[in-house]
Amino acid sequence: MGAASSSSLASGAAVGASRTRSAAGRRVGAEYLMPAPGMLLVALFLLLPLALMLRFSFDHFSPGELLTGAFTFENYQKFFSDGFYQRVLGTTVFVSLVTTALCLVMALPLSYYISRLDHPRLKSTLIILVVLPLLMGNAVRTAGWMVMLGDRGVVNSIFVALGFSARTILYTPTAVIIGLTSVLLPFMVITLQSVMEGIDRRIEEAALNLGAGPLTTFMKVVIPLAMPGIVAGTVLCLILSMNAYATPVLIGGPKFHMMAPTIYDQVTQGANWPFGSALAFVLMTVTVILTIASSLVIARMSNR
Amino acid sequence: MSVLSDRSLRRLGRWSFSGLALAIFAFLILPLVCVIWVAFFANKIVSFPPEGYTIDWFKNALAVASFRDGFLLSLRVSALASLSALALGIPAALLIGRRQFPGRSAIMGLLMSPLVVPGIVGGAAIYMFFIEWEVATEIQMAATLPGLMIAHTVIAVPWTMRVMVASLVSLDPALEEASMNLGANRWVTLFKVVLPVARPAIVAAALLSFVISFIDLELSLFLVGPGRTTLPIAIVSYLQWTLDPTICAVATIQIVLIGSMLLIADRFVSISKAF
Numbered sequence: 001m002g003a004a005s006s007s008s009l010a011s012g013a014a015v016g017a018s019r020t021r022s023a024a025g026r027r028v029g030a031e032y033l034m035p036a037p038g039m040l041l042v043a044l045f046l047l048l049p050l051a052l053m054l055r056f057s058f059d060h061f062s063p064g065e066l067l068t069g070a071f072t073f074e075n076y077q078k079f080f081s082d083g084f085y086q087r088v089l090g091t092t093v094f095v096s097l098v099t100t101a102l103c104l105v106m107a108l109p110l111s112y113y114i115s116r117l118d119h120p121r122l123k124s125t126l127i128i129l130v131v132l133p134l135l136m137g138n139a140v141r142t143a144g145w146m147v148m149l150g151d152r153g154v155v156n157s158i159f160v161a162l163g164f165s166a167r168t169i170l171y172t173p174t175a176v177i178i179g180l181t182s183v184l185l186p187f188m189v190i191t192l193q194s195v196m197e198g199i200d201r202r203i204e205e206a207a208l209n210l211g212a213g214p215l216t217t218f219m220k221v222v223i224p225l226a227m228p229g230i231v232a233g234t235v236l237c238l239i240l241s242m243n244a245y246a247t248p249v250l251i252g253g254p255k256f257h258m259m260a261p262t263i264y265d266q267v268t269q270g271a272n273w274p275f276g277s278a279l280a281f282v283l284m285t286v287t288v289i290l291t292i293a294s295s296l297v298i299a300r301m302s303n304r
Numbered sequence: 305m306s307v308l309s310d311r312s313l314r315r316l317g318r319w320s321f322s323g324l325a326l327a328i329f330a331f332l333i334l335p336l337v338c339v340i341w342v343a344f345f346a347n348k349i350v351s352f353p354p355e356g357y358t359i360d361w362f363k364n365a366l367a368v369a370s371f372r373d374g375f376l377l378s379l380r381v382s383a384l385a386s387l388s389a390l391a392l393g394i395p396a397a398l399l400i401g402r403r404q405f406p407g408r409s410a411i412m413g414l415l416m417s418p419l420v421v422p423g424i425v426g427g428a429a430i431y432m433f434f435i436e437w438e439v440a441t442e443i444q445m446a447a448t449l450p451g452l453m454i455a456h457t458v459i460a461v462p463w464t465m466r467v468m469v470a471s472l473v474s475l476d477p478a479l480e481e482a483s484m485n486l487g488a489n490r491w492v493t494l495f496k497v498v499l500p501v502a503r504p505a506i507v508a509a510a511l512l513s514f515v516i517s518f519i520d521l522e523l524s525l526f527l528v529g530p531g532r533t534t535l536p537i538a539i540v541s542y543l544q545w546t547l548d549p550t551i552c553a554v555a556t557i558q559i560v561l562i563g564s565m566l567l568i569a570d571r572f573v574s575i576s577k578a579f
Contacts, residue, residue, distance in 0.1 A: 034395035042458060136559055150547060187579070245525070
């Protein structure tokens, strides 16, 4: 009511003002409405559904009925009392932590190598070749790892050619970690490379001139200066691996369970919306806690 | 003598470092290379090395209804989502990229928020919302083209914004002032000065949004229906049962399509800057 009366006052004042001024004022006002349609879309079709899902997670589940309107904590209680779902969460956290650590270990040398290339064309080609797989889609990239790790896949063929016996790699947790690491590595490389690009090479030269070896320079100079990128890349990889779907489903096989496929099954196959919603919020909460904890751990390690 | 050995040691270190970096690089690229390779294998059961080569699997891939329909649906959804994201994102970027005002970062934060919501969580939420919507209004949204298109527009908007804002922020305000001083009004300035300068970014944003929509798997999982699946979902459901050269041919088609779009986009605006 207050807002409505003040806006009518403002328009009254505009009518009283000179013609050009009121037109200019209206145009400036209209300019600030330009993001409105996009904001409306995101609010209506993402934020409102998320709010609705939060509400659903406190609803009582009765088969055949979408919503009962009850308010209960039973879905969260079910999660914390059922060992199966805790193991699923445990697997998800474990796979995510190992994957993120592997991504970091592999991305550090690769992004440092790319950031210190003197050849501009080679550098931009390598960057493109890192970004391209990222945008090929998880379905296609996971297909690639099935070809690599299958019983008659590339890796087993090499094993056999070298005289070892073929072994089952696909449908093991190890395979999931390998596949996920490869899927998420580009995010870490791009993040680290852009930060390392900004590190002044003279600082490294100074360290080398003062007698530090290349490895010491990397560990004591480059890594501490790349810390913002390391934190950002770690957070990104943790979020994406906690929520991974295609890799656990295809490479992990039907007996391997992670959170994202479990949520999908609950919401669609089981049609248990309240429990599926609760699982989604447990996953988001644990992901946030994990990202904050890992940022703190990395910050402490770098301060030492 | 000791200087020489020290130097050769350095060189050895540098070579082994390059080797390590390239090995990690191979870990990234090799799976995709192998998919393309297998797509041309003559033998139906994937085993290495191949017995010969053929291009028959590509014909086979297009003959499978779920792949052909999925490809066509994905093309339609992505084109519509990309255009909608431009229609919503360009006006927003014109304000955010060129003006400083209170609440600017809040608006940007809201428009970028689809990036931080995980696909599975967002997909589940939108799916339940669409079903509730259907119960309330009797208008079906889940498992329809408009429903898919709306959801894909939501995830394409942040990418459009990133590319457009980055381009408009670097636009020299003197250009606009000069145009206005020379007597052009705001609209003429917008269409004759600002948008032409931002054209490369618009092309890149359109292509990147298309790709983001085309490859989406997690969000679409909830929103497709029987006889109405996108290509990535058709690929995943096929892979749950079989891995053969046909599926590798389908994947190769997607790799070639996406790869060429990204390379074109990269000619306009460096796509690595969008991350």
